[in-house]
Amino acid sequence: VSYHFNEHPVSYDAYDQQCGYQLKCCGDRSCPSLHDLGSLEKIALEKALHELLNNDVASTNPNYLMNDADFDGRFHQTKPIQPFEHLGVTRTLTTHKVLEELARKHSCCQLRNLLDGKCYSNVTLPCCKGSEQLYCDPNYPYRSYDGSCNNLQNPTWGRRGNALKHPIAPCYSDLVSKQARSKSGSSLPQNRNLISGLAQVLRERKINFVSDLNMFCVFMSEFMNSDMIGRANKRTKRATSGFRGCRADGSDRTSFVTPLSNPLLVQPDDEYNGPLGVRCLNLSPQEKANDRCEIKHVAERNLESSPFDLSSLYSEKASYDGTGRLVLEQCGATTPIVNSQPITVQFIAIAGLFGNLHNYCVDRASTCLQSPGPVEERCRAFTIGVYQKIIYEQVIPVLFGEEFFNKCDFNCEYNPNVESAVSMAYKSALGRFQHVWIPEYMQYGREGQMQSVPFNVFFHGQERFDCTSVLAGALETPIHIGNLSRASVDKFYTVDETRGTCLPCIDLASNRDAGLCPLVAYKHYIEQLFGDETSCYNTFEDLRDMFSADVVEYFAKRFEHPSDIDLLFGILDRRFVSGGFLPKLVAQATCLEFKRLKCTDRFFYTWNPHLGEGARHLIKVLDFTSLLALFTEMNEVPLNPFFVGSPRVPAGDVRAYLKTLDYLFCHL
């Protein structure tokens, strides 16, 4: 299966073609003239500078900012635009304004030909010349901290701050920024209304089946996700606690409006929020990345490096003490992890296992390290190796099940010809599938003393929690299946167990803001890649091959046509991969992302030539069972850490065995 992205995404017609729908722009090969690009650029640059200046002003005015009195304060917090990033942000916004102007001036088909790259090759704005030159030392044996130089021919590939990729051209109604519309041209169903109605339908299912997969696996997956994708809320020069879109009491939109927020409307008859008087939910639009001013379909910025390199833990400038140990905070996590928001203490505790592993390594290696190089880099490479092994040999096989794991086929060699990047369809829709597993309650406590605590309690005041109890509880909390919990749909991130935000609504908003194409088109695209048979969806009944009856009935009530359904709803696909935990479409999308990120990583642990024999042996041995034995106070640790009720072994035995391997740290 090819995981390769086209350099320029192209509009995807194959579904319409196969299903006999009228093809847009069929036969229209005309192109817009770009003779006035220079003057469009000048005007756009002025507008962009003005907007950025206004945004910076807003970032210093409390009227525009969230504060701790808001229930969702810090949920939408923003990082600063670093001085070296200003030029890229300005160029991105300028080009965006030029694209919007081109969309106003030219016919849809002409614009489509232009953005699909069918008119001219590699057009950029005239004033936006020159790209930075990075020099990489091909013999330097360690990863950079921002992901650059992983690929020696293309040193910027995989780097923090790069754009994500559209696998197929987005389906904005104006091709560049306006939200997609239904087949007939009317608006799509309103976000919160659609999600809250869906949750109500699913709630009626009363499914009793409880899975034995646990929340430890879910938080580990979240941690992996945060390593490959960093959230890029639109930023200003200053970091902020988030820009306000709604009034503090949620009763309405605020009158202090900027392009930095894009609040969601809530209907008065909203089953949950209506009686609370909440009519508005805050939302942060995401920043795009088009730093070379290319005239093409543009995607969002990724604020992490894409490879699995523990970038969210080590961050861009890791804080080591004089001996190479990481400076660790709660549960062993680093400051950037502890300070990120929104974050639960379970996430902090999982990140902390890897922070602790780094320091465990330094403590052993620093006295005897025989391989050349600084101990912090050798231990970092080792820690990343253990983490990559856990992902590809433990997490993914469990999520995929044996059959699909083999079908996906992770046996590759290093492939330097493909860019390491994450797809928009994964980030803004299908990759979010595991949000449906968020339960109402989490277990918390040490052996024999577990208690049930509402999920959202763990977002706030994390220092109160005991790390062993947090992890022990996650191991014994089963995932939630079959419907959408109130903890996720109505009370997400709440401070008072009443007013909260709506995670699936944020997911849907993200899907729509990213202009993702309809579910049926994307499904067709991915099935073609996998060589699967593909279907056409002319009626809602046709959807029965992928959704259960209650969902089909709901969609039929809310959407005008099956091809209006948003890609996000692929998370409700009822065709699960056999022996695994993911729906088929989600599994296929995940397969592509994880394959790409493995096979394009020059330092992947199985082929990294700079790992010594000691590191290789330790990576083989270490897994979550060992990490839990080493870094928690559990008396007994699970052998199958992703399942509730796993058989356990005494932690002391595991620790004693690992101690016999200490000499290996001299040969990292």
Ligand code: HEM
């Ligand atoms: C149960 C724990 C989890 C919580 C509390 C959680 C929460 C969140 C939140 C608040 C966002 C930001 C939404 C936005 O502004 O767009 C987000 C984004 C996202 N989540 Fe989760 N999530 C969890 C687990 C997962 C898991 C297990 C996965 C799948 C591997 C996942 C995949 C994603 C993706 C792909 C995004 C978008 C990228 C990003 O903004 O980082 N999440 N999640």
